[in-house]
Amino acid sequence: MYEAKSKEIVLRKVREALAKSAPFLPPTPDFSTSVYGPLLEDLSVQFAEAFIRNSGVFVYCESEEDFFDQLFEFKKERGLDNLYVWEPMLKKVLHAGGIHFNGSEDDFINKAEAALTTCEALVARTGSILVSSANASGRRLSVYPAMHLVVAKLSQLVPDIKQALQFVQEKYANRLPSMVSLVSGPSRTADIEKTLVMGAHGPKELILFLIDDHTD
Numbered sequence: 001m002y003e004a005k006s007k008e009i010v011l012r013k014v015r016e017a018l019a020k021s022a023p024f025l026p027p028t029p030d031f032s033t034s035v036y037g038p039l040l041e042d043l044s045v046q047f048a049e050a051f052i053r054n055s056g057v058f059v060y061c062e063s064e065e066d067f068f069d070q071l072f073e074f075k076k077e078r079g080l081d082n083l084y085v086w087e088p089m090l091k092k093v094l095h096a097g098g099i100h101f102n103g104s105e106d107d108f109i110n111k112a113e114a115a116l117t118t119c120e121a122l123v124a125r126t127g128s129i130l131v132s133s134a135n136a137s138g139r140r141l142s143v144y145p146a147m148h149l150v151v152a153k154l155s156q157l158v159p160d161i162k163q164a165l166q167f168v169q170e171k172y173a174n175r176l177p178s179m180v181s182l183v184s185g186p187s188r189t190a191d192i193e194k195t196l197v198m199g200a201h202g203p204k205e206l207i208l209f210l211i212d213d214h215t216d
Helices: 002-019 043-053 064-078 088-096 161-172
Strands: 057-061 114-117 121-123 128-132 147-153 180-183 205-211
Touching: 043 057, 043 205, 057 064, 064 088, 064 147, 064 205, 088 114, 121 161, 128 147, 128 161, 161 180
Parallel strands: 057 205, 114 147, 147 205
Antiparallel strands: 121 128, 128 180
């Protein structure tokens, strides 16, 4: 008798709940809008500050000729004898600028002190460099050597990661690269006893040569 009464009470409550109108539901969030506020500074300033905070070495170049001079001095100061470059257009530019480099893959594992690559885009908000496997540098050249040098142009700056990924999608359409990666400073880890170790899973140093290709 008690169980039957309890069942009736439960069923009555269910019927009453079903008779009521549905509660107000909030509108569906707009997932297309950015979670960040607008960037208040110039993109180049924002990028440089974030990049340096990430322990990157930032080298501003007024022109392509200035880039040759800066790279030559950098190689001389660091004593770099084996700077590996695999991208055909980049090799052509460096050859024209009189910069010595190693363009082969011979004994790469043993001799690769440093590598120079291009990139897809620069993300101003995070100070990150977007690289992909689409160019001749592939996956190895930006990961294996202890020093990763990147040359990019001011026109490659985008505000956020979203715009960088959109650029890659538009550039390659149905032939997207098999690897797209955001590089935010040198490789590091603090997994073991919370001690920061540089170069744990990649280069110990990340150096960016940013060429100002904007005309007045």
